[in-house]
Amino acid sequence: MPGPPSRGVLVTGASRGIGRAVARAFAERGDRVAVHYAARAADAEETRAELPGEGHVVIGGDLGDPVAAQRIADTAEEALGGVDVLVNNAAVATSEDNAHRVADVSYAEWQQVWRQMVDVNLLGSANVSYCVARHLIDRGAPGRIVHIGSRGAFRGEPDHPAYGASKAALHALGQSLAVALAPHGIAVTSVAPGFTATERVAGRLTGESGDALREQSPFGRVGTPQEVAAAVVYLASAEATWASGTVLDLNGASHLRM
Ligand SMILES: NC(=O)c1ccc[n+]([C@@H]2O[C@H](COP(=O)([O-])OP(=O)(O)OC[C@H]3O[C@@H](n4cnc5c(N)ncnc54)[C@H](OP(=O)(O)O)[C@@H]3O)[C@@H](O)[C@H]2O)c1
Numbered sequence: 001m002p003g004p005p006s007r008g009v010l011v012t013g014a015s016r017g018i019g020r021a022v023a024r025a026f027a028e029r030g031d032r033v034a035v036h037y038a039a040r041a042a043d044a045e046e047t048r049a050e051l052p053g054e055g056h057v058v059i060g061g062d063l064g065d066p067v068a069a070q071r072i073a074d075t076a077e078e079a080l081g082g083v084d085v086l087v088n089n090a091a092v093a094t095s096e097d098n099a100h101r102v103a104d105v106s107y108a109e110w111q112q113v114w115r116q117m118v119d120v121n122l123l124g125s126a127n128v129s130y131c132v133a134r135h136l137i138d139r140g141a142p143g144r145i146v147h148i149g150s151r152g153a154f155r156g157e158p159d160h161p162a163y164g165a166s167k168a169a170l171h172a173l174g175q176s177l178a179v180a181l182a183p184h185g186i187a188v189t190s191v192a193p194g195f196t197a198t199e200r201v202a203g204r205l206t207g208e209s210g211d212a213l214r215e216q217s218p219f220g221r222v223g224t225p226q227e228v229a230a231a232v233v234y235l236a237s238a239e240a241t242w243a244s245g246t247v248l249d250l251n252g253a254s255h256l257r258m
Contacts, residue, residue: 006055007031008080009236010073012063012128013090015040017198018148020047021225022087025233027051034059034076034083036090055080063090063124064116073131082139085236086132088125088170089148092117093200094160101159114162121166126173129188133181142185144236147174148228151194151251167192171247178245187244189235194251196223217252 009026013019015037023033024047032055037044044058057079061068076083092098099105100113129145136143150167157164174190181188195213197205205213205222214221228250234240235248249255 003030005030006053007084008034008076008082009085009087010034010036010059010076010080010083010128010132011087011089012036012072012125013038014047015043016047017200018193018196018225018228019087019089021229022089022232023047023056024051025226025229026085026236027053027056029233031085032056032080034080036061036072036076038062038090062120063128064119066123066127069124069127070131073128073135077132077135082141083132083135083143084141085144085146086128087146087148087232087236088128090124091121091148091166092163094152094157094163095200098163099159100162102161117160117162117166118169121163122169122173125170129173129177133177133184133186136186137184143181143187144240145174145177145181145186145188146232146235147171147188147190148232149174149190149192149247151192151249151255153192154255174247175245182244187235187241189240189243189245190247191228191231191235191250192247192255193223193228194254196225196228196250198225217254219252221252223250223252 009031011023014023014035035044035048035058048056048058061072147170149171152164153168171190174188178188
């Protein structure tokens with residue numbers, strides 16, 4: 001029996017981590033994937049090389065730049081023969097380097113981190129969403145947009161308030177677009193992962209800090225990129241149209257405990 005029809009899928013920030021797992025999950029169901037990256041070109045190429053199937057491409061570009069965001073969407077549209085699914089995964093994630101506790105940083109540092117996180121995490125996602133949605137509307141095609149949000153939007157990010165705010169805004173953007181784009185057959189959703197074991201955070205999972213992270217969930221562990229990817233593939237499916245507007249928790253009930 002033939003499998004599901006192949007779709008064009010743009011995954012931003014797919015050089016590694018959650019984005020790479022999402023790219024792989026779509027390719028495994030027969031979709032053609034545009035693997036986007038910002039700085040890690042070799043890793044993005046490795047992601048693409050490991051994808052099953054054919055027709056996958058690699059596209060670079062800084063999502064903090066609105067011109068680049070449009071170019072990324074347009075290039076993916078052309079290379080894939082249409083983007084049917086957009087996964088807004090790229091983000092300036094939290095690290096000790098970009099911590100901006102009110103009590104610790106200067107006003108100039110505070111502004112710089114806010115600018116970068118809002119530019120990439122929120123405006124970058126909003127701009128690519130606009131460009132992909134306009135292509136879908138022009139083609140008269142149904143589509144899916146899935147945002148990778150964060151548990152931090154609900155629990156707060158005291159060391160990285162700009163990150164938490166950008167992710168809360170991303171969830172809200174998804175809800176607004178879900179209403180606005182439904183008449184065009186485009187469903188928009190978000191997922192809110194908790195701590196997820198990606199390369200970026202592997203170092204934090206050892207020793208006592210790792211135990212503390214695992215204890216955040218009553219399951220006694222952290223999430224995996226594959227668990228996030230499986231949910232994204234579901235939310236991008238035809239069966240999930242009625243979930244449009246949702247923010248799906250993927251954090252092992254960890255945001256429900258203090
Ligand atoms: N891991 C977690 O615990 C966790 C929890 C909740 C939510 N999330 C969210 O899940 C997503 C993936 O996280 P991850 O852990 O897999 O992090 P990651 O490995 O750091 O991946 C982030 C991706 O975003 C891209 N990116 C960063 N700055 C960019 C820019 N200016 N323009 C375009 N792309 C840019 C990176 O590209 P390059 O590599 O090419 O620079 C990378 O591919 C993020 O949205 C993150 O906020 C993660």
